[in-house]
Amino acid sequence: MSDATPDPYAAPLTFGKRMQILRQRRGMSRVVLAGLIDMSPSWVKRVENGQLQTPGLAMILRIAEALRVRDLADLTGYTDMRVDLFAGPGHPRLAAVANAVNAYPVGPSDGPAPSAAHIRARLGRAWSARHSAPNHREVIGALLPDLIRDAQLAVRQTDSAAERRAAQAALSEVYSLSQFFIAYQPDAALLWRVAERSLVAAQESEDPHTIGVAAWLTAQAHRDSGPSHFDAADEVTMSTLRYLDPLWEDATDDVRAITGALRFEAGYTAARRGDPGTAWRYWDQAEKTAKTLPAGYFHAVTSFSRAVMGAHAVTIAVELHSGGESVRQAARAEASVIPSRPRRARHRIEQARGYQLDGQPDVALATLNQAYEAAPETIRYNGYARRIVLEETEAASPGRRRRACELAAKIGLLAA
Known part of the structure; x- marks a missing residue:
């Protein structure tokens, strides 16, 4: 008898068992997963134990997003359901x-x-x-x-x-x-x-600026690896801020900007943890940093600037799964002031996530089309956008289903 963790990709594991194994490999509790998909921990337990049937496609996609499952076949077990979500095409x-x-x-x-x-x-x-x-x-x-x-x-x-x-x-x-x-x-x-x-x-x-940029990207890599890496993301972020903070008085605009970007990253990770107080506190700190920069300044690597803080607020609200707050922040954040096409497209995707959370799928799809117009390669490689589009290809509304299928074909999710 082996004590090894079962392989979720080996047949004939049920959907629930695959979900449980993938959740445990992410270091995620049932309570955390339940919060991310807006269900109860008991519902998660019953699905994992096989007491409930496999959920519908919309919920499967939400579970896949929460668990950062790259290929839907890994979660469902159906080899004809091979759709990469969080890894775009090579x-x-x-x-x-x-x-x-x-x-x-x-x-x-x-x-x-x-x-x-x-x-x-x-x-x-x-x-x-x-x-x-x-x-x-x-x-x-x-x-x-x-x-x-x-x-x-x-x-x-x-x-x-x-x-x-x-x-x-x-x-x-x-x-x-x-x-x-x-x-x-x-x-x-x-x-x-x-x-x-x-x-x-x-x-x-x-070089302080170079160290800050490398740390900013490393923290993102840790955070995107799932909840078991959040502590590592925070350690990289906080240790770098402790290094940069004493340099503040004589800092260049670039060093101030990377400091602000790292402060926002701390808030981003807190939002992923479901900690609104910490998330918004670091967003406030980042905004104060942005206000010390010249009005037209835009950091080449992180996009940190006064213009991007509204987009950052949308991201915090979305990661906290607050649909109403996401929409309120989206209404305040003007995408056109962001000079970077890929960053503008990313902001549109975050807005779409907010509209989807708020029960406005038609607006979400329209916003994703705006993201595609700004930078097709951004939406093509974004797992959140791909999840929303794929979910809406099964919509009850024929018009929305048609629009979703058209966008899905453009970004490579469906054959044109």
Whole structure:
């Protein structure tokens, strides 16, 4: 007799048993799961014990979202139900980016390396292109392989400690840019590899802004890995804030912005925990930080700015599963003031989640169409958007079902 945890992907496990195993692997209690799907803990228990039948598609999708199940077949057991939710399709340029990351040469090389300043100039153009392009993954995916190789080479060919720190800072930011491309694609190991390298290079750089950016992305990676990683997310966030706070008086706008972004991240994680007091307290702190920045300032990596705080408020309300508050915040937050197309699309998705929570599925679908218009590649790789669209393809309303199917085809959930 084995004490090993059963494999939820092995037939003939029931839906309830699969749900229980996946929940336990996430380190999530029945009470937490019940709260995330707006059901009672006893309902969760009865489903897991087989006392209730498999729920309908809408509830299956909500459970999948709460458990961060990437493929619906893993939860249902039906191999003809293979739909990736929290991992988008593998981008055509993923293999080339992965090859550049995985090569990581350490020996001698031919040819001189570009300077850290040259790499930073290319990074600036890459961030600008990312924010302005609707197909932002395609744009940065084309730039990343050469950027990664050149940034690695620049570190290897430095002649002084100061040059090496500057090169490490540039390399760390190249890895940070890489995380935006790799996120939500079917290669979690590559994402973690890049996140860890970014953090190590940032520490070697001894640059506060670079350290803050790498920590911000690492905290997100932990948080998105599920409740059992929330403590790790908080530890990265809080330790970095303790490092940055004493530097506040003489801080540049970029350092202030990454400090504000980290304060919001603390609130975001608290909202995921279901702790509204802590979540809104950190949002307030982040807003106060944003007000210390120039009116037109926009942080290239995190999008932190005065303009984005309304969008952040929507995210907090949505993560707290407060439909009414989500809609109120959505009405106050103007998407058009956000200069980044992918960030604007992400805000539209968060608004759609709020409308869905508030029982306004038609408005949610219309808002997701606005997200698609802003940046198709954002919605294509967003698990929350994919869940809402897929759920509405089964809507009772023929008109809504048709609109959902049209959007599902555009984002690759259904055959066109």
